[in-house]
Amino acid sequence: MTQNKMVDKIKTAHDHYYSKTTGPIGGGDRFAWIHNRYAASWKNLRILEIGCGEGSLLGLLAGNNEVHGVDISLSGVEQTRKKGFPCHHLDASNEALPYLDGTFDVVITLETIEHVENPHRMIWEIKRVLKDGGDLLISIPGEAVYHPFIYPGLFTRRNFDKFLTLLAFDVLGVSGWGQAPMLAHWTHRVREGHNPFLLRLADVIYYIGRKRNLLFRKHLKTPLAICYTMNFLCRNHKSATSRVEKIGDLTTPRE
Numbered sequence: 168m169t170q171n172k173m174v175d176k177i178k179t180a181h182d183h184y185y186s187k188t189t190g191p192i193g194g195g196d197r198f199a200w201i202h203n204r205y206a207a208s209w210k211n212l213r214i215l216e217i218g219c220g221e222g223s224l225l226g227l228l229a230g231n232n233e234v235h236g237v238d239i240s241l242s243g244v245e246q247t248r249k250k251g252f253p254c255h256h257l258d259a260s261n262e263a264l265p266y267l268d269g270t271f272d273v274v275i276t277l278e279t280i281e282h283v284e285n286p287h288r289m290i291w292e293i294k295r296v297l298k299d300g301g302d303l304l305i306s307i308p309g310e311a312v313y314h315p316f317i318y319p320g321l322f323t324r325r326n327f328d329k330f331l332t333l334l335a336f337d338v339l340g341v342s343g344w345g346q347a348p349m350l351a352h353w354t355h356r357v358r359e360g361h362n363p364f365l366l367r368l369a370d371v372i373y374y375i376g377r378k379r380n381l382l383f384r385k386h387l388k389t390p391l392a393i394c395y396t397m398n399f400l401c402r403n404h405k406s407a408t409s410r411v412e413k414i415g416d417l418t419t420p421r422e
Contacts, residue, residue, distance in 0.1 A: 173261075174258050174261045174262060177239065177258055177261070177284065178239055178241070178256070178257075178258055181239045181240040181241075182240060182241045182242060183240075183241075183242050184220075184240040184242060184243060185220055185221045185240055185242040185243040185246055186242040188221065189221060189246060190221065190223060191220065191221070191223040191224070192220070195223060196345075197277075197344060197345065197396070198223055198224045198227055199227070200344050201224065201275075201277070201304070201344075201398070202224075202227045202228070204342065205304055205398075205400065206227070206228055209228065209231065209232055209273065210231040210232065211231065211232065212231075212232045212233070212272040212273055213232070213233045213235075213270065213271050213272050213273075214228055214232050214233065214234050214235070214271060214272065214273045214274075214275065215234075215235045215236070215237065215264075215266070215270075215271045215273070215274045215275070215296065216228075216234070216235070216236050216237070216274075216275045216276065216277075217237045217238075217259045217264075217274065217275070217276040217279060217289070217293070218237070218238055218239075218259075218276050218277065218278070218279030218282075219236030219237060219238050219243065219247055219252075219254060220238060220240070220243045220246075220247075221242075221243050221246035221247060221250075222236060222243075222246060222247030222250045222252050222254070224275070224277070225247065225250070225252045226250060226252075229252065234252055235252070235253050235254070235255075235266075235271075236252055236253065236254035236255070237254065237255050237257060237259055237264065238254065238256065239256070239257065239258050239259070241256055244256040258283070258284075259276075259279075259283065259289050259292060260283035260284050260285040260286065260288050260289040261284060261285060261288065263292060264292045264293075264295070264296050266296045267296070268295050268296065269296070269297070269298045269299065269301075270296050270298075271296055271297050271298065271301060272298055272301050272302070273297075273301060273302050273303075273304065274293050274296070274297050274301070274302075274303050274304070275303075275304045275305075276289075276293070276303075276304075276305050276306075277304075277305070277306045277396070277398075278306055278307065278308060278396060280305065280307065281307055281308060281314070281316055281317070281318075281322050282317070283317075284317070286318065286321065286330075287334075287409070287410060287411060290330075290331075290334050291334070291409050291410075294334065294335070294336075294403060294405070294406070297403045298403070299403060299404065299405040300402065300403065300404075301402075301403045302400060302401065302402060302403070303331075303336060303399075303400075303401040303402075303403060304398065304399070304400055304401075305331075305398075305399050305401065306344075306396045306397060306398040306399065307322045307327055307396065307397055307399075308322065308395070308396060308397075309343065309345075309347050309391070309393065309394040309395050309396055309397055310322075310323055310324065310392070310397075311347035311392065311393050311394075312347045312395060312396075324341060324391060324397055327397075327399070328341070328399070331399060331401055333410055334406075334409075334410055335403070335404045335405075335406040336401035336402065336403060336404070337401060337402040337404065338399055338400075338401050339400045339401060339402055340399075340400050341391065341397055341398065341399050341400075342397075342398045342400075343389040343390065343391045343393075343394025343395075343396070343397060343398070344389065344394060344395060344396045344398060345389065345394060345395030345396060346389060346393055346394065346395055347393050347394065347395050357369045
């Protein structure tokens, strides 16, 4: 299979991802938190969101800024365009972003990089279109969340922080949003079975977990150990050499 056919196949797999919704998947709480914590003071900035879905977050950012979107899902792109925002349909990990170097002040990508085939390529493209000194806001699932991964070892707090640092970003801070379901791995497996007692126990754990989440959301700061997403705010430093090139140089046999 050629590279172009593989990219087309990946796009097709996501085409209808947003066809059954016109709003943010899971509700707007996460986007409201992102806006209030990071973006409330952003004004007159040029912002790109990679994995913009149906455009809800762009709508929160558009009042004071120039916003652009990119998504692999055709249904998401179509909805974003209907909301009046420019949006490109592409696979950001395999295709070049259609922007000049240093175009954007801020790039946002939320719970997207864990879905892509080539995380390094995607980050390197982000660095290219992001201004020197510009900010990247990127999030991944919390470590306590039941989530399948293409590259499992990359998406821990420690490893992802190191990955970003190696790609010439300063990680300015990491914040948790939401709360992972209690005993997520266990309850997921139980619900696939038919044991009435265990199903009832799973319901009780789910109820307790919802109450715990409400307590954290209203009164406490979410610990990273149990958060639903980990959000990394990073400062870009331009680099002429990618990590792939550096590894090639470091491992080249010397006489």
